[in-house]
Amino acid sequence: MQWTDVLATRNSRMKASEIRELLKLLDQPDIISFAGGIPDPALFPTAAFSKAFETAMTPEHAASALQYSVSEGYKPLREWIAGEMGKIGVPCDADNIFITSGSQQALDYLGKLLISPGDTALVTAPTYLGALGAFNAYEPRYARLDAFSNETPEAAQAEAAEASDGKGRVKFAYLSADFANPTGETLSLEGRKALLARADAMNIAVIEDAAYQSLRFDGEAIPPLQALDIEAKGGIENSRVIYCGSFSKTLAPGLRVGWVCAAKDVIGRLVLMKQAADLHSPTLSQMATNFVAREIFDEHVAKIRAIYSSRRDAMLAALAREMPEGVTFTRPEGGMFVWVTIDPKLDAAEVLARAVADYRIAFVPGGAFYADGSRRNDMRLSYSCATNEQIDEGITRLGRLLRSF
């Protein structure tokens, strides 16, 4: 059997994630890795989860924890999330919340909801690699969302018209406004308002990936794009923003619980999609997340913020001290990443090869984060899983490495 005889055309766009392939090679204890970008397992609230699973298996909950359930998600969790959304300027109720198997599933479903082959998705450059992976399955074209530019709504409209060439139209802008993966950067209030004005002019959806939003260490919180749009439009049912949240960075990723917050029209369509795609996310994961979130969310997030913040400080201090002239780096106010830009003559993937072989350090080369492959001289460093001592030593080695070219 030649499987290529029966494959759908989309398969040509589905490739292995460079990062995931890379991570498989890094399971060597003497390597100081800044490659991951995953939460530190030492910070998981294991005791709270352990108690939650025990509760879920009591006669009051066990039959519903183990039985088929509704596609929209476990109602008590949806209610808790709706309350949290209210606190960040997004007044809504449980019917505006849809539970997904991690926010990665939200991105897959939103690609499925919005993209026909040939449609255009606007993405930042660089953008979250996993979003490109999710969208690719639906065969979009990409155009650059220069979220930080001062382009006028009129120019945006012209751009949208140009991309609508009979094969499709611009469907949405995708971005992470807070401590974005991979750069760690945050979009300013003015930038957010300008982006929403452009989206209005283009009549497109806005997908706000808020995976890191709860992890602000300092600086003042800026309202989510969805909050600003609701303020302008008078309510969530009129908003064009689809917000994707996640418990992966705050509680634990292994349970795969995320959510979408949006107008009920969108939620209803996502529910139909999930009914056909996996029926529902595991009930037990949702139930346990609900118990744990209600019991310890704020206190736990405060605790991990303090730890990640200290690691960020260690990394920024070491970078300031060790980087050779000409190297620049971002200064994130939260999240897990610093984006380091090196000499444009260097390819970060080649730098990585030498980093692993000779310096026993690792990071993710930046090329894969560009939909158009336009740059190769950036590196993503994560401080989330390293101790301050490892960060200090690892960045010292990185400085030596960069000076060796």
Place this chain on the structure above:
Amino acid sequence: MQWTDVLATRNSRMKASEIRELLKLLDQPDIISFAGGIPDPALFPTAAFSKAFETAMTPEHAASALQYSVSEGYKPLREWIAGEMGKIGVPCDADNIFITSGSQQALDYLGKLLISPGDTALVTAPTYLGALGAFNAYEPRYARLDAFSNETPEAAQAEAAEASDGKGRVKFAYLSADFANPTGETLSLEGRKALLARADAMNIAVIEDAAYQSLRFDGEAIPPLQALDIEAKGGIENSRVIYCGSFSKTLAPGLRVGWVCAAKDVIGRLVLMKQAADLHSPTLSQMATNFVAREIFDEHVAKIRAIYSSRRDAMLAALAREMPEGVTFTRPEGGMFVWVTIDPKLDAAEVLARAVADYRIAFVPGGAFYADGSRRNDMRLSYSCATNEQIDEGITRLGRLLRSF
């Protein structure tokens, strides 16, 4: 915002499942429902799961249970499943096994893998409603797989050529060979061999949905299509059959754990797809399923088989006694369903309305199980969640109802 302005074309084919909408109306305690087709929650191995979750939260397992994991699934579970597949004539190893969030996700991913818009999927008539739902998202055409017919390979080849009209080609045949949902019927050994010969002639994949396969009550087990194909081709790497298994009907559906068993070429592509779509199924669900399956699978399945078998007996006896002349019904050797065919002048959906209003019984009308909507005079009855007494009383009422037309 008019969401229809930005939706992908596939949305026009994504509709609410009649059955799921119906089930919402049936939460009334005085109704005897044969509509569900879900496992009896009283039979869930709750104590074993409870112990499994406790083990998963011990220091040995907790960090990996809560952390990100690999897209192909939890290796010890994949190894156990590979061993089970060997016992039913499918020699394979863990690398031929891919863990999905229930077998519904397997159907979604296989549609995504194989269908470009305009391609043709061959399905039985009737077929599993959820398969149509999953495939619809990828905009196929359907043609009828008359799995029980004596069509020659030559005729099949001609049929395939006819369906390949430049807009697509026939990609796969989908069927459930054992105690199929909705009919309860089983495909004979000769029927299986004929179907594989047709698939060879057409050069298409075969998707074998084995959700109910472990629930055989009596009669002799027939090898899975995949086992027969492996026997003919010399090994799983040469087989065109993609086998979809599930723990939903044997252990518990709420954890959403199923699997695909296929050639490594297929598995590798599904892993890439999952990486982009939801990263991985929840680790804890997989870990707990592994612990429980290794401890009690055979013994537990023997127990639930005995109970479902007795319910099937009660339903067949009551149908033989109560059905008016002209009504026919299948005699399943396992699974959860009996398929009842009534007077072709009646529409089972209208019969259901009167059944609920006046007789306080429920079933699923058969129309939704036909991709082409060609028949309306069948009803699907499930005996899985009713006691023998309820079955006796419910079928007595059904007889009175059918005689009232």
